[in-house]
Amino acid sequence: MITAHLFQAPRQAGEDAIQRLTRWWHARRRRAGEVWLVGAGPSDPGLLTVNAVRALKRAQVVLHDSLIAPEVLALAPRRARRIHVGKRCGNHRTRQAVIHRLMRRYAAAGYRVVRLKGGDPFVFGRGGEEVQAMASAGIACQVIPGITAATGCAAYAGIPLTHRDYAHSVQFVTARFGRAGDEPDWSALARPGHTLVFYMGGRRLGLLARRLLRSGRGADCPVAIIRDGTGPNQSVRLTTLAGLLAEPPEQTNAGAILTIVGEVVALHPRWQTAPGIPANATAA
Ligand SMILES: C[S@@+](CC[C@H](N)C(=O)[O-])C[C@H]1O[C@@H](n2cnc3c(N)ncnc32)[C@H](O)[C@@H]1O
Known part of the structure; x- marks a missing residue:
């Protein structure tokens, strides 16, 4: 009897943890995530708007372009996931469809997503396409303009x-x-x-x-x-x-x-x- 209990207790604890995790995951999915399209300005972090700073401070996931100043990325909470989706060495750029998929996936899982873009999202920034992609997925998306x-x-x-x-x-x-x-x-x-x-x-x-x-x-x-x-x-x-x-x-x-x-x-x-x-x- 005693031996059986010793083996059952950890198994029971493991099952409880899995159930808790499953409940948490479903609750998160029910809570709709949000996406902010945020303009980071051209380079100087001092050109960030107050609203951009607010959004970054609340972000759980930051999908960012290249050439965003490290000081700007550091405004997101330490635990926030930062994902580079800009141009990389050798000029390879993350495909736009992949960016849309990441935005959708994290928002659908209930995260607060900041899509951080150089300059202004709506000036040669493909921000329009990203807003359309979120709208067609039924995901709320707000735009915070930046200095172009x-x-x-x-x-x-x-x-x-x-x-x-x-x-x-x-x-x-x-x-x-x-x-x-x-x-x-x-x-x-x-x-x-x-x-x-x-x-x-x-x-x-x-x-x-x-x-x-x-x-x-x-x-x-x-x-x-x-x-x-x-x-x-x-x-x-x-x-x-x-x-x-x-x-x-x-x-x-x-x-x-x-x-x-x-x-x-x-x-x-x-x-x-x-x-x-x-x-x-x-x-x-
Ligand atoms: C894909 S467009 C993005 C523009 C951005 N959405 C904006 O509003 O500034 C990238 C181009 O913006 C210009 N650009 C962006 N930041 C710049 C900077 N710090 N200095 C000079 N040109 C810049 C360059 O012409 C660059 O090729």
């Missing part, structure tokens, strides 16, 4: 995107157009007094310069190429459209590149003395 690279980098570089005397409009443009039919309307982009901010243009800046020149934008139109904007290694190269065509930036994977084209660039404090700027180039 254009406004963050321009501010840290000292370039106003609009100015009463130089630019009355600004346009954010992706340089990732695929086939010829996807190309933007270059003659609309090339009008003077209009600031252009090119995202994802690193490898295509020569092509962009050629298209704008061909569509009538002046060869001396000022250009700023901002690498790693708002971060500790931010660099700004000042040139003109002609200079960009003659000498596009080195094609490297190092750092994110944002390109501002327009008269407002001449308001940069170094414009007059920047190397390679011809004396007659548009000046502020």
Whole structure:
């Protein structure tokens, strides 16, 4: 008898634990999880919004892009699961469908999920697709906007995107157009007094310069190429459209590149003395 009890007690305890775990799991599944799509801003952790900090502090799972500052990731509780779903070495990117699946799976299991994205989720961030994917799965999803690279980098570089005397409009443009039919309307982009901010243009800046020149934008139109904007290694190269065509930036994977084209660039404090700027180039 005594021997039988000795063997039964641990078995009973094990079964109890399994039942408790099963009950906990079902209760968690019944409690709907939530997803926040959070914009982390371009690089400087100081650009995070108060709402983004709040969401991060409550997160149980953080699915994050590459290039998110460690200080930002550290805002999530220590026990929160952090999963990198951004671009990895060698340019391999986690497939969008896999990201959707992870978001769905954790939310369906009752977790508070933060999908942390660089800049603003709705500016060239595929945030729209992620919201759609959650909606079609019946999962609640809130969006917390972030400072997009254009406004963050321009501010840290000292370039106003609009100015009463130089630019009355600004346009954010992706340089990732695929086939010829996807190309933007270059003659609309090339009008003077209009600031252009090119995202994802690193490898295509020569092509962009050629298209704008061909569509009538002046060869001396000022250009700023901002690498790693708002971060500790931010660099700004000042040139003109002609200079960009003659000498596009080195094609490297190092750092994110944002390109501002327009008269407002001449308001940069170094414009007059920047190397390679011809004396007659548009000046502020
Ligand atoms: C996939 S898009 C994401 C944009 C993001 N959702 C936003 O609102 O800024 C990535 C591009 O944003 C720009 N970018 C993002 N962060 C940047 C930074 N710190 N400095 C310069 N460009 C940046 C680059 O053009 C980069 O190729």
